[in-house]
Amino acid sequence: MKALCWYGKKDLRVMDVPEPEILGPRDAIVKVSLSAVCGSDLHLYNGHVPAMERGDILGHEFVGTVVEVGSRVEGFRPGDRVAVPFTISCGRCFFCERELWSLCDNSNPNAFAAEALYGYSPAGIYGYSHLFGGYAGGQAEYARVPFADSGLLRLPESVSDEKAVLLCDVFPTGYMAAENCSIQEGDTVAVWGAGPVGLLAMKSAFFLGAERVIAIDRFPERLGLASRFAGATTLDYERVDVGEALRDITGGMGPDACIDAVGMEAHGKGHGRAFDAIKQKLRAETDRPSALRQAILACRKGGTVSVAGVYGGYADKVPVGAAFNKGITIKGGQTHVQRYMHRLLALIEEGKADPSEVITHSFGLDEGPVAYEVFKHKEDGCVKVVLRP
Amino acid sequence: MTGYESRYRRAGKELNVGPTERLLSVLLGGYMAAKGVKRGRVGGLATALAGGYLMYRGSSGHCNLYERIGVSTARRAVEIDESVIINRPVHELYSYWRDVENLPEFLRHIEDVRAVDDKRSHWVASTPGGMKVEWDAEITGERENEYIAWKSLPFSDIESEGMVEFRTAPGHRGTEMRVRMTYNLPGDGASAPVQRLLAAISFRQVREELRRFKQIMETGEAPTTEGQARGRAVGE
Ligand SMILES: NC(=O)c1ccc[n+]([C@@H]2O[C@H](COP(=O)([O-])OP(=O)(O)OC[C@H]3O[C@@H](n4cnc5c(N)ncnc54)[C@H](O)[C@@H]3O)[C@@H](O)[C@H]2O)c1
Numbered sequence A: 001m002k003a004l005c006w007y008g009k010k011d012l013r014v015m016d017v018p019e020p021e022i023l024g025p026r027d028a029i030v031k032v033s034l035s036a037v038c039g040s041d042l043h044l045y046n047g048h049v050p051a052m053e054r055g056d057i058l059g060h061e062f063v064g065t066v067v068e069v070g071s072r073v074e075g076f077r078p079g080d081r082v083a084v085p086f087t088i089s090c091g092r093c094f095f096c097e098r099e100l101w102s103l104c105d106n107s108n109p110n111a112f113a114a115e116a117l118y119g120y121s122p123a124g125i126y127g128y129s130h131l132f133g134g135y136a137g138g139q140a141e142y143a144r145v146p147f148a149d150s151g152l153l154r155l156p157e158s159v160s161d162e163k164a165v166l167l168c169d170v171f172p173t174g175y176m177a178a179e180n181c182s183i184q185e186g187d188t189v190a191v192w193g194a195g196p197v198g199l200l201a202m203k204s205a206f207f208l209g210a211e212r213v214i215a216i217d218r219f220p221e222r223l224g225l226a227s228r229f230a231g232a233t234t235l236d237y238e239r240v241d242v243g244e245a246l247r248d249i250t251g252g253m254g255p256d257a258c259i260d261a262v263g264m265e266a267h268g269k270g271h272g273r274a275f276d277a278i279k280q281k282l283r284a285e286t287d288r289p290s291a292l293r294q295a296i297l298a299c300r301k302g303g304t305v306s307v308a309g310v311y312g313g314y315a316d317k318v319p320v321g322a323a324f325n326k327g328i329t330i331k332g333g334q335t336h337v338q339r340y341m342h343r344l345l346a347l348i349e350e351g352k353a354d355p356s357e358v359i360t361h362s363f364g365l366d367e368g369p370v371a372y373e374v375f376k377h378k379e380d381g382c383v384k385v386v387l388r389p
Numbered sequence B: 001m002t003g004y005e006s007r008y009r010r011a012g013k014e015l016n017v018g019p020t021e022r023l024l025s026v027l028l029g030g031y032m033a034a035k036g037v038k039r040g041r042v043g044g045l046a047t048a049l050a051g052g053y054l055m056y057r058g059s060s061g062h063c064n065l066y067e068r069i070g071v072s073t074a075r076r077a078v079e080i081d082e083s084v085i086i087n088r089p090v091h092e093l094y095s096y097w098r099d100v101e102n103l104p105e106f107l108r109h110i111e112d113v114r115a116v117d118d119k120r121s122h123w124v125a126s127t128p129g130g131m132k133v134e135w136d137a138e139i140t141g142e143r144e145n146e147y148i149a150w151k152s153l154p155f156s157d158i159e160s161e162g163m164v165e166f167r168t169a170p171g172h173r174g175t176e177m178r179v180r181m182t183y184n185l186p187g188d189g190a191s192a193p194v195q196r197l198l199a200a201i202s203f204r205q206v207r208e209e210l211r212r213f214k215q216i217m218e219t220g221e222a223p224t225t226e227g228q229a230r231g232r233a234v235g236e
């Protein structure tokens, strides 16, 4: 089969590889009909995530049809149309039972490596480095899904692949980012990053009762989408001082909640930027946290900073004093996709949300390397890319 | 000293790396981890892991190598004390463990265990490099759903002793298990395989084995990616 493989920083190749096989009794094999490229994939593409190996198959957002199931898979059969949550979760451990699916105790075969870095290991993730298990991803014609009974979402006829592929990660991630804000009546939520995750966080913040949502980015077409798709007020951080603008908009109080939907490769300004760039090059700092810094400084006293953007290691000059002395709550983590996907599927079915509006580009799997370049540089108004095997 | 402190010591994690060296360890480790990952599959992973180890050493202030050098260059005994919470009822875990022939399923350094009678069993361990160490053991004490203790019989290649305890964990978390094991050289005439076996067994390895036990008991399988599709043959 064809698969999009990582061969190094900015070196992706479409390879002919063997088809996946059932390896465990709870595995299923899915024939992929659509996969998507995520901001998280860019961190791999740009070489910021260690523990990638040449030949790793990328992709953690994919939908398709079940073609084979292991001997102990219950509830799914060949022929079922499904979406696959990006978090691999056993469904039986302490964490899965408490709906903390992305923290599953049993799905990372390389848990020892993650423990060395994080103390305890999070769940395995498709196509997301050997620190998260080294699972082959779904930017391929077929993919293997472990723990299929808790790793598949059955799709009704009425929901298209384009809508469903956003249930694998982005819509749940935006929703969890907003839910983590514990939104109260009258709240203003500021969102750094108007990529797919940020846009769906904005939309979800309104679903959860926000009075006002402010989108912060620098790309006009993304800010345009933030206002059209999500109904957000927009700020171009290259044109305004974000902290001052937010203070002004909120009557001198600051936003009640701030969402970081940017992550470790934030684009920065001024001396902070040079400092982070040099340290990241020297590998003395793995993460460039300029959006997170701004979010903590801008947040109102007693407010919440919700971190959806991915961080991998260590970051410097995070204003922990501001976080402490303003009594801020910080929440984040990889998304507990299985906790949200059913209710978000229902929203889509009822016609209350169409997350596929963020998809701007579609490529064949063969054109995967080009698709990553276009998405990386946000060329041609690119917001979200899907790949068709 | 509290019980926890003494266990922590037994696991051998005292500070034995100075502050400057710790910082260098973290930095060099980070660099190696990053570099290692760029290289080929086996060599690269080894470098990455070595880097990860340096980072661990730097951030924890403990170096296993120093510990060994400080104590003695040849190991004469291994003591393991590990605990794990498993989300299954006590009786299920107890009865799986009591059937000693199940143990190689997750005790990776043990190749085979054969029950000779209700109390006695024959154990075969394989060392790195594929040599074998064999011994007979017997259950020296047990109480259903509480504990099982065992000990190697006299004149074995290796002296081994162990105990596993089970108790219901609070808050509906299943069962808390604690495993204690020691391996000792009998006298001073240890054979090469026995020395290799001792050198290879560590609390880290036993931790991995218990993790595997937990995975099998909770999910019915141990997760794996061995044999999955990838962009090239292993070892390309
Ligand atoms: N928590 C999770 O489980 C999870 C899941 C999916 C994605 N993510 C992460 O969410 C983040 C966003 O993903 P995406 O797919 O939307 O990516 P994306 O690259 O399309 O969007 C990121 C956006 O952030 C903007 N940005 C960069 N620097 C900024 C700054 N300093 N201030 C404001 N905006 C800035 C960029 O212009 C871009 O529009 C990534 O870090 C991704 O890894 C997390």
Ligand SMILES: [Zn+2]
Pocket (backbone or CB within 6 Å): A037, A038, A039, A040, A041, A060, A061, A086, A169, A170
């Ligand atoms: Zn994603």
Ligand SMILES: [Zn+2]
Pocket (backbone or CB within 6 Å): A089, A090, A091, A092, A093, A094, A095, A096, A097, A103, A104, A105, A106, A107
């Ligand atoms: Zn689990």
